[in-house]
Amino acid sequence: MMDTNLEAPRRALFLDRDGVVNEESGYLFRAEDVRFVPGIAALCRTARRLGYRIFVVTNQAGIARGYYSEEDFQRLMQWMQAELAREDVRFDAVYHCPFHPEHGLGEYRREHADRKPGTGMLRRGAREFGVSLEASVMVGDRCTDVAAANAAGLRKVFLIAGTEGGTCSGSYQSITALAEVEDWLIAAG
Secondary structure: OOOOOOOOOOEEEEEOOEOOOEOOOOOOOOHHHOOEOOOHHHHHHHHHHOOEEEEEEEEOHHHHOOOOOHHHHHHHHHHHHHHHHOOOOOOOEEEEEOOOOOOOOHHHOOOOOOOOOOOHHHHHHHHHHOOOHHHOEEEEOOHHHHHHHHHHOOOEEEEEOOOOOOOOOOOOEEEOOHHHHHHHHHHHO
16 A cells, blocks of 8 residues: 655755846845846745745855955845845755865865865755755756756756856756746646
């Protein structure tokens, strides 16, 4: 006899930050420079309603390059989360990689498993929150986001069109608006 009380796997919506949560502005670290991407609040509310955990996974080469500090990054993320909370949006976790193998300064000049296309941040979210990567979704704006999500075995990857000059290798769906991801989440159930 089959057990019909089995829970569906816990799933997550992984979001790159710059270009997905906020508009790309180049090494963002000041609140006055933040412009949220249209549809981010609606997407997050829908994902939460459908049972998704919500994680931000972001490479932060600006820290590695010395443009701003980890404290500046944390302060900005606290501000962004407070602003989004006004729209009933909450992230379960924010993961960042402050390292860069070529352009990093001092201790920040190194390769790291968290730096996308590495899968470290995705795997950490899955491990810390009991999430199935195979049931999860990623929204990014770079080929490194696609590569990380594909390597981690995510169910679906969305790439916001216009940031990369050409096509990325790997499996993904190109989109022009976050509402397309929201519609897919609703249809997928």
